[in-house]
Amino acid sequence: MNRRQLIASVAAMTTISLALPAWAQDEPLKVGFIYVGPVSDGGWTYQHDQGRLAVEEEFGDRVETTYLESVPEGVDAERALTQLALAGNDVIYATSFGYMDAVINVAAKFPDIKFEHNTGYKRTENVGTYDGRFYEGRAVTGTIAGRMTQSNKIGYIATFPIPEVIQGINSAYIHAKKVNPDVEMRVVWAYTWFDPAKEADAANALMAEGVDVILQHTNSTAPLAQLQQQGKIGFGQAADMASFAPTPRVSSVYNNWAAHYVKSVGRVLDGTWQPEAVWGGIGDGIVAIGEITEAVPAEVKAEAETLRDNIGAGEYHPFTGPLNKADGSAWLAEGQVATDEELSGMNFFVEGINAELPQ
Amino acid sequence: MMIDPIALFLLLLSASTPILFAALGELVVERAGVLNLGVEGMMIVGALSGFATAYYSGNAFLGFAVAALAGALVALPFTILTQFLMSNQVASGLALTLFGLGLAALFGKPVEGVRAPTMTAGPLGLNWIVWLGLAMVPAIWWFLNRSRAGLILRGVGENHDAAHALGYDVRRVRLAAIAFGGAMAGIGGAFISVATVLQWTEGMTAGAGWIALAIVVFSNWTAPGVLAGAWLFGGVTVLQLRLQAAGVRVPVQLLSMAPYLATIIVLVAISARQKFSRRAGGTAPGSLGQDFHALR
Numbered sequence A: 001m002n003r004r005q006l007i008a009s010v011a012a013m014t015t016i017s018l019a020l021p022a023w024a025q026d027e028p029l030k031v032g033f034i035y036v037g038p039v040s041d042g043g044w045t046y047q048h049d050q051g052r053l054a055v056e057e058e059f060g061d062r063v064e065t066t067y068l069e070s071v072p073e074g075v076d077a078e079r080a081l082t083q084l085a086l087a088g089n090d091v092i093y094a095t096s097f098g099y100m101d102a103v104i105n106v107a108a109k110f111p112d113i114k115f116e117h118n119t120g121y122k123r124t125e126n127v128g129t130y131d132g133r134f135y136e137g138r139a140v141t142g143t144i145a146g147r148m149t150q151s152n153k154i155g156y157i158a159t160f161p162i163p164e165v166i167q168g169i170n171s172a173y174i175h176a177k178k179v180n181p182d183v184e185m186r187v188v189w190a191y192t193w194f195d196p197a198k199e200a201d202a203a204n205a206l207m208a209e210g211v212d213v214i215l216q217h218t219n220s221t222a223p224l225a226q227l228q229q230q231g232k233i234g235f236g237q238a239a240d241m242a243s244f245a246p247t248p249r250v251s252s253v254y255n256n257w258a259a260h261y262v263k264s265v266g267r268v269l270d271g272t273w274q275p276e277a278v279w280g281g282i283g284d285g286i287v288a289i290g291e292i293t294e295a296v297p298a299e300v301k302a303e304a305e306t307l308r309d310n311i312g313a314g315e316y317h318p319f320t321g322p323l324n325k326a327d328g329s330a331w332l333a334e335g336q337v338a339t340d341e342e343l344s345g346m347n348f349f350v351e352g353i354n355a356e357l358p359q
Numbered sequence B: 001m002m003i004d005p006i007a008l009f010l011l012l013l014s015a016s017t018p019i020l021f022a023a024l025g026e027l028v029v030e031r032a033g034v035l036n037l038g039v040e041g042m043m044i045v046g047a048l049s050g051f052a053t054a055y056y057s058g059n060a061f062l063g064f065a066v067a068a069l070a071g072a073l074v075a076l077p078f079t080i081l082t083q084f085l086m087s088n089q090v091a092s093g094l095a096l097t098l099f100g101l102g103l104a105a106l107f108g109k110p111v112e113g114v115r116a117p118t119m120t121a122g123p124l125g126l127n128w129i130v131w132l133g134l135a136m137v138p139a140i141w142w143f144l145n146r147s148r149a150g151l152i153l154r155g156v157g158e159n160h161d162a163a164h165a166l167g168y169d170v171r172r173v174r175l176a177a178i179a180f181g182g183a184m185a186g187i188g189g190a191f192i193s194v195a196t197v198l199q200w201t202e203g204m205t206a207g208a209g210w211i212a213l214a215i216v217v218f219s220n221w222t223a224p225g226v227l228a229g230a231w232l233f234g235g236v237t238v239l240q241l242r243l244q245a246a247g248v249r250v251p252v253q254l255l256s257m258a259p260y261l262a263t264i265i266v267l268v269a270i271s272a273r274q275k276f277s278r279r280a281g282g283t284a285p286g287s288l289g290q291d292f293h294a295l296r
Helices: A003-024 A044-062 A075-086 A097-109 A134-148 A163-179 A196-208 A222-229 A257-269 A298-312 A340-344 B005-031 B039-057 B060-074 B076-084 B089-107 B128-146 B148-158 B160-165 B170-197 B208-218 B223-245 B252-277
Strands: A029-034 A063-068 A091-094 A114-118 A127-132 A153-158 A184-189 A213-216 A233-238 A249-255 A277-280 A287-290 A330-332
Touching (some): A029 A044, A029 A257, A134 A249, A163 A340, A184 A196, A184 B223, A196 B005, A196 B223, A222 B170, B060 B076, B060 B089, B076 B089, B076 B170, B128 B170, B170 B208, B208 B223, B208 B252
Parallel strands (some): A114 A127, A153 A184, A153 A213, A213 A233, A233 A249
Antiparallel strands (some): A249 A287
């Protein structure tokens, strides 16, 4: 290669690279997702994938989505995120709490890529977070549970003692107690998000204790299957679980991530994306209440729907005083509302829950 | 707080059924001298095929039959690899697990989100398959210890060269044992999807196959030991959930740890007993995990 050719080729390459940004405008925005479970779980990951499909529906050819499913939390997550980043994704959504550190690490290496982490709390210049106020939905299912129980014993299959789960237990209990002062709540910690056989055992253990309504935070339909065999009722979790309606599934609390993903991808497309801390509830459409079936009496259904609408409109907050902690100490005074900081660090049961909270 | 021991025992019988089936099958396989680490893979294939059959045919029992067949069939590549191509059994077994998980995930797509038919309960409100599992324990004990075929199978497992010299077809015995192990794992997997969860989900066996493998070692390679191991594992899990439901204030972490603590204690006890009694019988089969080559 002589000098003239060299100059010519450098000039040509420069022209091409200058022209690239303009050409890149027509390329679809690449959006990547990593899921902790299989899309077929019928729960958590399924709902995230519905959100991904909603993004494709909304933006059509302007976006191109890919996903990696069943990526374990831990070292593998970092590899999977790096893979998505190297594949040229412009924005990456990581959909499980345990991906948090992996997201922060990978995001530091790819400052031009936008990351959003679901249910986390660490944010940087290119990492935002998004989460749902699931406790709002559990206030509604707690109300139904309190009204529907015959034995005055309701059960809760819990996963891990983290604030999100504790908020749910407290919210369900407060609202069940409000409509039924005799109600008692039994809590079983399963220490898993997804283990159908163990979830079934947990449901059976609760029913053997006389529980006739079960709320669950775990993600499989196994508890509903057990409830059905014994003629008891429960609620869908993470997804609608409508195939178990009208009983034992009388309603559900699920995540409508589509509402967030469409908004977020829209902001990336028009260049207004910022690393935010989104915490959306019923009012934002991120937390949804599944259809309340005919197994629930009309007046209970109406009561639950009114509560749902009041929460959605911002007229009522599920954590409104007077409320005491389980150890008897005062927490919220009459009419006082819990702050987001208090909720996101919640590590205690409210007064009346007769269960041990693992520390 | 009182917990009804009978109700607890009935819960335990159901909860331990999947690992009981899988572990009994693996017991026979290992007694024939083959180490098949593919139990999880065979279980998940059984879970899917059993569920799909029960859903399309509306007959749960047919689902279990097909699950047994599918479990045996998916073990066929493992048999060819290890018995005819002399592949490493550990690696082939792990490959079988991965293969089974992937295969089930791929073919499971059409039956996602649908419900299995409800089964009519047997005596004491327990599923018929639970009773079948309990019946298999004495049957397999009798087969291994009292039947001629069982004697041959154990002979093949203890010393395949000697069995071969006596004129027994080592490969054929092992092929039958692996197929039987696959069928039992398949039924165990189907119990989760058809009788417990009533839906198909990827990865729904959630490690039950690995527990089954541990139980075979734990049982000292005996059928009653497998039952004891399945009950111990299932029992401690059920008991800890049950104590929590009853509101007994015991540290939850301690309860969750209990199955593993129990396993360690029993394994220590077994190895201590062997060390002091120097008993040869009832321990790992002599040819376990070794390749058999007739020309050697």
